[in-house]
Amino acid sequence: MIEASAVLVNYNAGAELRRALQSIADELGGMAWEAVVVDNASTDGSAEIVAEFAPHARLLRNESNVGFARGVNQGVAATSGPVVLIMNPDCRLTPGAFAELKKVLRRRDTCAIVGPCILDPDGSVQGSARGDPDMLTGLFGRNTLLRKALPALAVSKRNVVPDDLGGRRGMDSMVVDWLSGACMLAQRRALESVGGFDERYFLYWEDADLCRRLRRAGYHIRYVPSAVAVHRVGHSSRRSRAAAIRAFHESAYLYYITHVAPGGDTHRFSRRVRRRLKRILARALLSARCWMYLAMQSPVS
Numbered sequence: 001m002i003e004a005s006a007v008l009v010n011y012n013a014g015a016e017l018r019r020a021l022q023s024i025a026d027e028l029g030g031m032a033w034e035a036v037v038v039d040n041a042s043t044d045g046s047a048e049i050v051a052e053f054a055p056h057a058r059l060l061r062n063e064s065n066v067g068f069a070r071g072v073n074q075g076v077a078a079t080s081g082p083v084v085l086i087m088n089p090d091c092r093l094t095p096g097a098f099a100e101l102k103k104v105l106r107r108r109d110t111c112a113i114v115g116p117c118i119l120d121p122d123g124s125v126q127g128s129a130r131g132d133p134d135m136l137t138g139l140f141g142r143n144t145l146l147r148k149a150l151p152a153l154a155v156s157k158r159n160v161v162p163d164d165l166g167g168r169r170g171m172d173s174m175v176v177d178w179l180s181g182a183c184m185l186a187q188r189r190a191l192e193s194v195g196g197f198d199e200r201y202f203l204y205w206e207d208a209d210l211c212r213r214l215r216r217a218g219y220h221i222r223y224v225p226s227a228v229a230v231h232r233v234g235h236s237s238r239r240s241r242a243a244a245i246r247a248f249h250e251s252a253y254l255y256y257i258t259h260v261a262p263g264g265d266t267h268r269f270s271r272r273v274r275r276r277l278k279r280i281l282a283r284a285l286l287s288a289r290c291w292m293y294l295a296m297q298s299p300v301s
Contacts, residue, residue, distance in 0.1 A: 004028055004102070005188075006035040006085040007075030009068050012044045013089035016232060021053045023092035024085065027099070034058075036075040037089070040065040046089075068181070069197035069206040076188070076196055084191065088182045091118070091231040100227035101185040104173045112190035112219035113211065115179030116227035126231060127160040128180035129223035133208055133252070134260055161223065173222040177215070181207035183229040190219050203244060205251035212259055241297050249290040256282045 006024050010017055017037070024035055035057040039047040041064050050059040060078055062071070072086055083102060087093075097116050105114045118128040161176055184207070194213045197206045211221050257263070261278040 001032060002034050002079070002081040003031040004033045004083050004085065004098075005076075005079035005081030006033065006087060007038065007072055007079065008035065008087055008089050009038045009040060009071035009075065010042055010046060010089045011040045011065060012042045013046050014044055015046075015049075017046045017089040018049045018052065019092050020087060020089045021049070021057055023094075024087070024098075025053060025056065026095070027093050027097060034079055034081065036060055036078050038062065038071040038075045040067070040071055067199070067202035068204075069201045070199040072181075073196040073199060076191060082188050084186050084188055086181060086184050086186060087229075088231065090233075091183050091229050093183070094228040094230065097227040097229055098185070101224055104222055104224050105185055105187065108220075108222075110219050111187070111222050112214040113179060113184050113186045114173065114222045114224050114227075115184045116229045117223075117225040118180060118183055118229050118231045121230060121232055126180070126182075126233065128182065129161040129174075129176040130178055130180075130208070131161070132177045132212065132259075133205075133255060172226070173224045175220050176223045177221065178208045178211035179221055179223060181210075182231050182233075190214060190217075193217055200254060201251045203247040203251065205248075205255045209255055209258065242294055245290060245293045245297075249286045249293075253283060253286050256286075 006028070008017070008020060013020075021035060021037075024033075033056060035053065036059075037047070037050045037057060038060045039050075040062050047059055047061060050057050060074060062074075066074075076084055083105060085098065085101075093116075101114045101116060105111055115128060118126045120126055161174075194210070194217055196210075198209050198213075201209060215221065257279055261275050261282065263275075
């Protein structure tokens with residue numbers, strides 16, 4: 001009987017995929033586990049790496065790039081473990097990370113997802129635990145200049161949960177709004193209760209949307225700083241940086257009109273006008289931000 005499943009959505013991750021699978025094999029080696037790598041039409045030969053980890057790991061190949069959300073849903077449907085590790089192929093677990101995550105997840109019935117402290121390869125904290133996005137997230141999000149210049153502002157702290165490694169590594173966990181999909185451990189029953197990831201999101205923001213829907217369903221999300229993963233941000237998207245930047249901003253707008261300025265019937269003209277104006281403003285600001293990042297070709301997450 002499978003005790004834990006892992007799902008990785010791969011797109012030209014190269015040798016990073018091997019490192020990711022090896023870290024999973026090292027962490028889950030003492031239990032009955034399985035891994036499914038959903039390959040979105042890679043052309044670099046990275047999909048063949050999966051055979052090195054058989055019989056635990058297997059490949060599910062798509063003929064085209066169907067995106068992250070749909071890929072994860074395919075992988076979850078093809079596995080059976082009660083807990084599902086969702087991890088990017090350019091991410092790896094450090095020793096003891098999975099055990100810490102599982103301990104926190106299984107201790108609380110209403111906890112749907114737990115996530116580790118995610119580090120850059122140089123050891124700096126990525127800021128994977130965050131507050132619900134709003135109109136100011138585009139200015140004070142993880143990689144924005146304003147947040148880096150003014151990290152002590154309340155809006156900066158709200159958008160990205162501050163992480164004092166020295167002070168928080170000893171804590172068990174903390175409740176947060178959402179966690180990065182680069183590495184998260186989820187209860188299968190919780191994922192299934194909300195229908196998994198929303199496949200309208202091709203890339204980016206599907207994790208924020210999932211966590212928000214899970215919280216609405218009565219679950220909560222926990223950040224576990226004692227568990228650590230290392231993530232090379234954007235490795236798979238480097239070959240198509242412009243497409244990734246456009247996808248980021250399209251997904252941001254989808255999230256905004258779904259959760260911040262949602263539709264729905266309203267009989268008050270003033271409310272309809274305000275909602276419409278909010279959407280127009282959001283579209284204009286995101287379009288301008290997208291143009292700026294395309295000009296700079298900078299990472300957007």
